[in-house]
Amino acid sequence: MSAEKINDISAGGYFSIPGGLGFPVTTKIFTPEKFTEEQKMAVETAKKFIEKDVLPKLAAIDEQKGDYGVTVGLLKKVADMGFLGTDVAEEYGGSGLDFATAMCVSEVFGAGGSWAVSWAAHSGIGTHPILFFGTEAQKKKYLPKLVSGEWTGAFGATEPEAGSDLYGAKTKATLSPDGKSYILNGNKTFISNSGFANLFVILAKVDGDPKKSACFIVEKGAPGFTVGKEESKMGISGSSTCPLNLVDVQVPAENLLGEIGKGIHIIFNTLNIGRLKLGAMTTGSGKHVINDAVKYAVERKQFGIPVAQFGMIKEKLANMVVGAWMTESAVYRTAGMVEEKFKATDFKDFAQTLDALREYEIECAILKVAGSEMFWYVADENVQVHGGYGYTKDYLAERYLRDARINRIFEGTNEINRLTAILNMLERAGKGKLPLAKAGAALAAQLEEGSAEELPDEKLAAQAELVNGMKKMFFVAGGRVLEKFPVREKIVAQQEILRRLSDMLILMYLAESGLLRAKEHGGEIQEAIVKLYVQNAAMETEKLAKEVLAYLEEGDMLKSYLGRLKRLARPLANNLVDPVSLQRKIADKLIETKKYFL
């Protein structure tokens, strides 16, 4: 096989879709190794704050009652450091830094447990709708207050009967007879920061008409607006989560955000950025918990040696590092792409703003799922590394596990995000932006011809070949799904199949992101990480593709498809790496440094 063929993972190849799922024409992707001096400084400052001001107060944050004084105080403190408006323009009181810097800060703050949730809800979904969609007057009035920490923001979309199905939200807005205000009636539930927030972005429907969804800025204290009792939660206990009740709440007409009929788009597209930031925050949380795991594992002795020296514990530690590093690679790759898109957008035109926020919605959904599941894995294995002590409240491991769980639920559950990723992908394919079915057919012919087995003498050449193979397996399975269910209504009824395709997408995106990063910046450990991840991902992808095809086909047709998969999976057998030695290498380095070291 030629070098060009191998490199088609980065030159677009079959999978190139303009502006869609990554796979950029250039191999150069944004990575932590490319942080600017300014970004490095932001990371250092944020780290110092988390270590000095938040981590020692985790218990105090969880136990605060009433006014959330500790949380609000810490929000004010980071406001002074410029971290409530990292990427907000200076004219509105922000720091005027770029989106990628805001992502770096999000990653570091991820370690801050409940406080980090309050910070993210405020500076993300509580502020972003106004930053992205506000009129000049709304931005001037509200952003300086939010960015300075004088006010705290919240985002009210979910309702008791409309969680995943936000289209089903019933909160109603009616224009007053004099046209000066909207009257809001309805109920919201699970609203982060609501116990202390001053400003709420509320999703409603004008006249209850599903075609007239709209967002409104509602200020605390508006007559008829009440915040209900705090939820008693499994984790993130120091964050505020309450229901809201709106009875004839009068909102000035100028507090309509964006356009009537576009409220749901404001919510969903603001969430895209929230999901990407959640990917960064869970990456940071994951690294933080890895530090906890290795610290304990080297100190705790059984059978006369530290438990870190046992192979099964090393395996866990290595897998944690692999998950965190691969997720981080995809997070910053996406941050770089979003950053480019944002630079080319002035956020003055509604349609253009929506377009900018929507461009990488597939990647944002992927990272929400990948980050939250990596963090959950790390937090769970950390409890295991701690043994019985991990199950007690004397150690932080149990808190980390409880705090980690919510990430798979909010910002859209992982089921919804899996659907978002794959349905958008298939929709783009259906619109001809991605020639999935055509590529599948072309591939079939190529596979019949067979391919040469020789790999170029390049770093990670076998892994590049495997990533190509994963993409092709996706084409074979996804292309066949599109042929069998060409209409959206038919595809959406095949959720188990969509889940499998979505998992293939997640594996591909992370595998390719880590590969591209390691090719440019990788040392021995990074290469070991990529080898391990890509091999597992390719095996899992083959299994998922087989399951999809087994559902779609039978008899000779199934055999023929399985034959194609087998040919695509050939590089797996030809280039099998020894996972045990690689895991030991990674774990030994972690044990030697006693903290996440990459």
Ligand SMILES: Cc1cc2nc3c(=O)[nH]c(=O)nc-3n(C[C@H](O)[C@H](O)[C@H](O)COP(=O)(O)OP(=O)(O)OC[C@H]3O[C@@H](n4cnc5c(N)ncnc54)[C@H](O)[C@@H]3O)c2cc1C
């Ligand atoms: C601590 C916390 C903080 C939150 N903060 C906010 C906030 O600040 N603002 C806000 O607006 N909301 C917030 N939420 C709400 C959160 O976003 C929702 O809980 C979440 O979107 C899921 O909605 P639901 O709880 O009604 O679950 P449901 O929608 O009832 O889902 C139940 C189960 O069914 C699955 N499911 C639902 N629909 C489908 C489908 N079509 N296909 C496959 N599976 C499906 C779900 O994945 C889930 O597993 C918060 C929630 C919590 C717990």
